[in-house]
Amino acid sequence: MKTDVKALVVGGGAVGTSIAYHLAKAGWSDVMLLERDELTSGSTWHAAGLLPYFNMSYATTHIHDYSIKFYKTLEEETGLNAGFSVVGNLRMAQTQARMDEYELYATTADTCGVPYEFMTPAQIKERWPLVNTDDLLGALYHPTDGYINPADVTMAMAKGARQRGVMIERKWQVDGYEWKGDHWEVTVTKTAEKGGNLISTDETVVIKAEHVVTATGNHAQRTAKLLGIKTPAIPVEHQFIVTEPDPALVEYRKAGNPEHPVLRDADAKWYVREERGGWILGPYELGAPACFKYGVPDSFRADLFPLDLERIEEEYMSMIHRIPTSETVGLKDDFNGPICYTPDGNPLIGPAPGLRNMWLAEGFSFGITAAGGAGYYLAQLMTEGEAEIDMGSLDPKRYGQDWMTTDYAVAKNEEAYEHVYILHHPDEERPRARPLRTAPAYERQKALGAQFGCVNGWERPNYYGPLDADDNFDHDARSFRRGGWWQYAMEEAKAIREGVGIIDASAFAKHVVKGPGATAFLDHLTCNKLPKVGRINLTYALSVKGTTRTEYTIVRLAEDEYYLVSAGALHAYDEDFLLKAAEDFGFDQGYFHIQDVTTQWAVYAVAGPKSRDLLNELVRDAEPETVLSNKRFPWLSMRNIELGMCPVRAIRVAYTGELGWELHVPVEMGLYLWDQLMAAGEKHGLKPVGTRAQNWLRQEKSYRAYGHELGRDATPMEADLPRFIDLSKDFAGKAAMEATGVRSKCVTVLIDGPEDADPWGREALFDGETRVGRLTSGGYSVAFGKSIGMGYVKPEQAVAGTKLKVKMQGKLWDAEVTEDSPYDPTNAKIRIDG
Numbered sequence: 001m002k003t004d005v006k007a008l009v010v011g012g013g014a015v016g017t018s019i020a021y022h023l024a025k026a027g028w029s030d031v032m033l034l035e036r037d038e039l040t041s042g043s044t045w046h047a048a049g050l051l052p053y054f055n056m057s058y059a060t061t062h063i064h065d066y067s068i069k070f071y072k073t074l075e076e077e078t079g080l081n082a083g084f085s086v087v088g089n090l091r092m093a094q095t096q097a098r099m100d101e102y103e104l105y106a107t108t109a110d111t112c113g114v115p116y117e118f119m120t121p122a123q124i125k126e127r128w129p130l131v132n133t134d135d136l137l138g139a140l141y142h143p144t145d146g147y148i149n150p151a152d153v154t155m156a157m158a159k160g161a162r163q164r165g166v167m168i169e170r171k172w173q174v175d176g177y178e179w180k181g182d183h184w185e186v187t188v189t190k191t192a193e194k195g196g197n198l199i200s201t202d203e204t205v206v207i208k209a210e211h212v213v214t215a216t217g218n219h220a221q222r223t224a225k226l227l228g229i230k231t232p233a234i235p236v237e238h239q240f241i242v243t244e245p246d247p248a249l250v251e252y253r254k255a256g257n258p259e260h261p262v263l264r265d266a267d268a269k270w271y272v273r274e275e276r277g278g279w280i281l282g283p284y285e286l287g288a289p290a291c292f293k294y295g296v297p298d299s300f301r302a303d304l305f306p307l308d309l310e311r312i313e314e315e316y317m318s319m320i321h322r323i324p325t326s327e328t329v330g331l332k333d334d335f336n337g338p339i340c341y342t343p344d345g346n347p348l349i350g351p352a353p354g355l356r357n358m359w360l361a362e363g364f365s366f367g368i369t370a371a372g373g374a375g376y377y378l379a380q381l382m383t384e385g386e387a388e389i390d391m392g393s394l395d396p397k398r399y400g401q402d403w404m405t406t407d408y409a410v411a412k413n414e415e416a417y418e419h420v421y422i423l424h425h426p427d428e429e430r431p432r433a434r435p436l437r438t439a440p441a442y443e444r445q446k447a448l449g450a451q452f453g454c455v456n457g458w459e460r461p462n463y464y465g466p467l468d469a470d471d472n473f474d475h476d477a478r479s480f481r482r483g484g485w486w487q488y489a490m491e492e493a494k495a496i497r498e499g500v501g502i503i504d505a506s507a508f509a510k511h512v513v514k515g516p517g518a519t520a521f522l523d524h525l526t527c528n529k530l531p532k533v534g535r536i537n538l539t540y541a542l543s544v545k546g547t548t549r550t551e552y553t554i555v556r557l558a559e560d561e562y563y564l565v566s567a568g569a570l571h572a573y574d575e576d577f578l579l580k581a582a583e584d585f586g587f588d589q590g591y592f593h594i595q596d597v598t599t600q601w602a603v604y605a606v607a608g609p610k611s612r613d614l615l616n617e618l619v620r621d622a623e624p625e626t627v628l629s630n631k632r633f634p635w636l637s638m639r640n641i642e643l644g645m646c647p648v649r650a651i652r653v654a655y656t657g658e659l660g661w662e663l664h665v666p667v668e669m670g671l672y673l674w675d676q677l678m679a680a681g682e683k684h685g686l687k688p689v690g691t692r693a694q695n696w697l698r699q700e701k702s703y704r705a706y707g708h709e710l711g712r713d714a715t716p717m718e719a720d721l722p723r724f725i726d727l728s729k730d731f732a733g734k735a736a737m738e739a740t741g742v743r744s745k746c747v748t749v750l751i752d753g754p755e756d757a758d759p760w761g762r763e764a765l766f767d768g769e770t771r772v773g774r775l776t777s778g779g780y781s782v783a784f785g786k787s788i789g790m791g792y793v794k795p796e797q798a799v800a801g802t803k804l805k806v807k808m809q810g811k812l813w814d815a816e817v818t819e820d821s822p823y824d825p826t827n828a829k830i831r832i833d834g
């Protein structure tokens with residue numbers, strides 16, 4: 001066995017095999033794959049092999065799309081038939097809300113070029129008469145997907161990988177990883193069969209690998225332990241049953257009819273497909289337990305759990321309702337196996353936290369569907385430094401290392417399993433493991449009717465509902481159109497435009513970079529000029545491809561001390577980047593250190609034309625009447641002030657585009673200051689405001705948001721932010737950004753949409769009938785009284801006045817590109833003196 005390789009892939013399931021294949025295809029030689037048992041002996045062998053396109057995430061849709069296309073090419077390349085049955089997928093709807101969900105999905109599918117069609121109950125009945133359509137409103141049909149044989153596709157990828165030079169070694173288990181500064185030393189042990197068990201032998205080898213990828217499926221917890229990191233990838237039991245042949249189905253097929261598509265009754269929470277004249281039923285039932293939370297026992301190999309029929313009785317009965325002929329057929333077989341999950345149901349793909357050249361590909365719950373694309377895009381990340389699509393939403397560091405625990409992962413993973421077939425409302429908030437991370441004023445906000453969202457474990461008010469709301473208020477307020485919360489968000493947005501509002505932004509990620517080398521480091525890392533002492537700049541750190549890796553608000557506290565504020569959702573993701581960038585930069589130009597101060601500061605954004613009047617009531621100063629004036633406290637500056645007894649790092653910025661201050665306060669005084677502000681605010685009409693209103697308001701100012709307009713698939717030039725890029729200096733990623741040019745450009749659009757709905761920021765944009773771009777944000781504008789959105793179009797369309805169409809609810813609606821910042825384009829309101 002070779003002991004010195006470029007890349008070592010650990011795990012020979014569908015995912016690891018695809019990664020090894022794609023690394024070789026991307027041009028890396030010396031790729032080795034190790035499997036502790038046999039290829040496919042993890043979850044892969046017992047998967048049902050369905051390859052559904054349907055997914056509400058942009059990145060995951062691309063991954064699935066790649067897989068489906070790639071698997072169709074494997075036979076030609078390897079001579080092995082992967083058993084791809086392109087029977088299509090029929091996703092049925094019993095309710096209007098479900099049809100709305102499909103319409104929203106469809107516009108996302110448009111943006112990814114995924115083919116689909118809608119069908120009426122009559123069309124379904126005509127083509128598939130065994131399906132009871134009595135209570136259906138319609139269905140979404142994907143003609144080009146279907147199901148595959150999971151073991152065969154893995155073997156085909158393995159053969160393709162070997163043909164490209166990949167070494168695949170079975171019966172070798174990785175038992176230890178050690179980073180040596182520029183490579184990993186990986187200790188592996190030979191395993192052997194003994195009495196049906198897999199045991200470790202005394203034979204060990206150390207393999208030197210420049211890069212390591214772990215794709216260890218249900219063993220992710222052991223892998224994490226060996227690496228000294230945390231991961232929320234923990235399996236949940238999933239079962240499917242196989243029936244005896246259904247005579248009606250056999251007859252139907254004998255008559256020359258084609259195979260049924262994979263049927264999904266989403267409202268009944270199951271999939272069904274044909275299997276040798278019978279049916280496979282796969283339910284996503286309530287109560288499926290997590291398993292192996294501290295690792296897989298040695299005794300568990302390619303094993304299964306006993307069937308729990310009681311748990312899936314409801315789904316079984318609903319299959320009989322949907323396919324009445326299945327009532328009389330008996331059960332032939334059952335599978336109950338571990339299926340790895342993560343709290344949001346999406347895999348963890350990307351660099352491991354805190355480690356170099358260590359890549360994770362763990363937590364795959366639709367791993368057969370995702371394997372092809374995951375391998376393709378991860379190989380791009382590894383070989384080129386970035387992928388064509390923004391992989392940020394799948395990055396392993398979206399779950400912070402500091403706060404995430406086993407109990408959290410178990411609760412959320414079981415929830416993610418149960419939620420596979422829920423209505424995927426864009427305004428959904430999942431209830432489990434909450435509240436967990438709360439800001440100081442949490443209880444006060446709750447008493448004011450706050451309906452919380454959860455970001456990175458933090459509770460943040462989304463909006464303030466009625467005071468007498470019951471526990472289900474927010475649940476019932478969700479919709480694919482304007483939900484029951486819309487009115488509240490609109491009143492909050494108006495309060496900021498006309499009076500004064502307060503937003504809790506305590507979840508912001510906050511880091512201090514300090515020391516003689518801090519300026520040189522940040523100047524190199526970010527593309528804007530660094531601010532002067534006491535001033536603030538908005539700036540971007542770029543990826544190696546020149547795209548936007550992170551957005552920072554940088555406050556210069558002292559000559560060599562900076563306070564960096566970035567998105568709360570991305571705390572660990574940003575921190576890992578910052579620490580690695582600092583290490584790469586080195587300390588030749590002076591020592592500096594980076595301190596995470598996120599949980600030391602609570603943050604309130606106070607904004608609106610009356611915000612100065614309100615703060616003037618509380619500010620203590622020798623000359624209190626002028627401390628908040630433009631002269632002493634200009635826009636984009638920072639001052640340490642006192643509000644009552646609270647010391648405040650006040651920053652004159654407002655993400656809502658109104659006069660305002662961000663008040664950063666010691667977390668232990670957060671409650672005190674909240675109370676002071678609320679009491680003083682009473683006579684000014686101070687209104688607590690949630691993130692939904694804030695999200696609408698920032699679009700009126702064309703303020704880009706990370707994860708929406710800003711990400712690793714667009715440069716800051718493409719985000720149309722030249723005013724924040726100092727081309728006169730050198731900065732990381734500059735050459736790549738310039739070489740990329742402007743492929744598409746960020747715009748703001750005002751939309752004459754439907755009366756009862758706004759875009760969500762995932763809709764396709766059209767010029768006439770031609771798709772020309774997509775929205776990345778959406779909402780309602782109180783200033784213009786209509787829907788608003790931000791997104792990307794071809795540069796030639798990114799001109800104020802260009803008429804476009806937005807696809808919503810299956811129809812095209814008029815939209816017009818606005819100038820940047822359609823509300824208060826000269827920033828007069830933000831700069832107003834007083």
Ligand SMILES: Cc1cc2nc3c(=O)[nH]c(=O)nc-3n(C[C@H](O)[C@H](O)[C@H](O)COP(=O)(O)OP(=O)(O)OC[C@H]3O[C@@H](n4cnc5c(N)ncnc54)[C@H](O)[C@@H]3O)c2cc1C
Nearest residue numbers: 011013015036042043044048049050174217366367368369
């Ligand atoms: C009943 C059931 C039905 C399913 N149906 C579908 C479906 O229809 N469609 C779909 O897309 N998905 C389905 N899935 C999910 C799918 O099976 C998994 O997502 C997929 O198999 C994950 O592949 P993987 O390569 O990540 O993990 P695995 O297949 O589990 O592979 C991981 C491999 O890593 C090896 N390994 C672990 N640790 C080490 C180590 N230290 N050293 C060496 N090797 C190691 C293991 O032996 C294993 O072979 C189903 C799952 C279940 C349980």
